[in-house]
Amino acid sequence: MVTYKLVFNRKKKLGEDGKALVQIEVYKKNGLRRHFTTGVRITPGQWNAKSREVRNDALANQRITQRLTELRNFETYFPATHGRAFALSDFDLMASANVDEAAPTQTFSAYMKAEIEADKPGVAAVTYQRRMRVWNRLNLHHGGLVAFGDLTFAFINRFDQAKRGRFKLDDNTVEAEHKILKRYISRAVKCGLLPQNPYDQFKIRGKVVDKVILTDEEIKRIEALILEGEQAQLAIYRDAFLLAYYTMLRVSDLLTLTPRHISETANGLLIDKVQVKTKQRVQIPTWRLHEGKAQHLLRSYWPSTEGGRFMKRSAQNLNKRLKEVLALARINKTRIGFHTARHSGITDLCRRGVMPTIVMRLAGHANIKMTMHYVHLSGVDVEQALSNVTSW
Structure with missing residues (x-):
């Protein structure tokens, strides 16, 4: 040392x-x-x-x-x-x-890998794996280790073309991988290892995709489902989706939720958890949201063993069986997964007039910009909000 x-x-x-x-x-x-x-x-x-x-x-x-x-x-x-x-x-x-x-x-490839490994303890496993995929693809495209001198606008532009052509990545994946590479190039510039950032001239092109959310009426249809007989096994998948909607938890946090993340207060159950993805702490007063429906579900699924998880399922299994729940609720929208619950829950709070800064805190976001990315208001929502303005 x-x-x-x-x-x-x-x-x-x-x-x-x-x-x-x-x-x-x-x-x-x-x-x-x-x-x-x-x-x-x-x-x-x-x-x-x-x-x-x-x-x-x-x-x-x-x-x-x-x-x-x-x-x-x-x-x-x-x-x-x-x-x-x-x-x-x-x-x-x-x-x-x-x-x-x-x-x-020095080589940028060696530097980037060392930085990814140094960041590993503070990020989710899926984030680490995603960054390593970018590192591998970068070296594969170049045919070997990338030197600092290789990092020019022309190099980044050719890498962008290779992502879309040779590697056949969709626009959103290309955008996400550029952001990861830019993170480590920017860090190298700040450390004095690179005189100029090639991303200063390169514009990252992504594709705007409208996220699908569920309306209040659709959520109520899911809540009202009566699951009996063979359908009774779907109850946990319905309830897990609703819990994610009520609390706005990511699926990674929902699946790692245990009693040690729950505090019994004078008012009700408080979720107090460090998020798997961001490592940031989030606190959710369940009694204040959706008439306490979340805490009712938590009590219903309280683990019988100490340290046990509330939802003992995998993310893949949840998304697979969710389709059956949606079909029973007569919801035929496409591209709906468990993350839809988080988007829908955040949008619902904003629609109800909760201050964006409060929504940001409940959702565990680092800034308002990220929270606004999760808000999807319809034309009817906008018209309703404007009609509530009493004076101009």
Whole structure:
């Protein structure tokens, strides 16, 4: 492990101008250490030994931070770009600690894979797999590892054409994969490993698809289903869909929901869960939504074993059997899956006049833009909203 520390006047000797250098001391537990200049010379009175920064000089502190970041970035990405463990002597490869001069020996493919692996603990398994597919497709298209110098507008444009032609991906998949690649290219630019982002000139083209949602009347038909005899086995699939609608939970969160995510409050059941996909915490007061129907379902399916899941089914099984439920409810819309419940639930709250910021929080979104992506209002909804305006 490498440790970084700022030191002032290491040699305990001031220059004729009464100043000394601020240096970066880099050392390992084995006792080895090296020192790098920051180019900042100050008087003893300017140095804050407690906070290890220059007093009242933002520019000097910025220069120190920039130098420190260069060293740390070089150490962090060295194993991925050079194929071996980092040693303090490897700083010599930086050529006076200039990260840009070391860039030609690196490959973007190695950097991107290292970053994907570093991000892995904080993302869902499906997200990690999706990012690795992009990495594999990128190298397959290029015929080998992609160097930083390969990342030009022309390269990205050819890769886009290959996605649509050679790899036969649909527009939405192409768009999603571009966003993943852009994420890691942008990160490389910020780390000083790439001078310019080719996506600054390339426009990602996707296809706008109208999401299918269920109306209030269709939801009521599902709620009113009487499932008896052989159809009784469909009850759990109907109830799982309704629970996803009432709570706006993703299917990944619905299927991992256990009693430890539920708190009994004075008002009712509170869902308090870290989302599988985003790792963000979401809290849902079930007694305040849809007349408490969600908490009624939760109590009905309360696991008999501690730590057991409420819905002991797979996502594939849920979507497959949902079709039978929809058929019984006389709903013949296409492209309806369990995620439709989340879209429909979010749209319903917005239609009822709940503030977008509140909907955003309940849905566990990071920003309003994402929440608005889930809202699908019809012309009738718009007309009704305008009719409620009493004065202009």
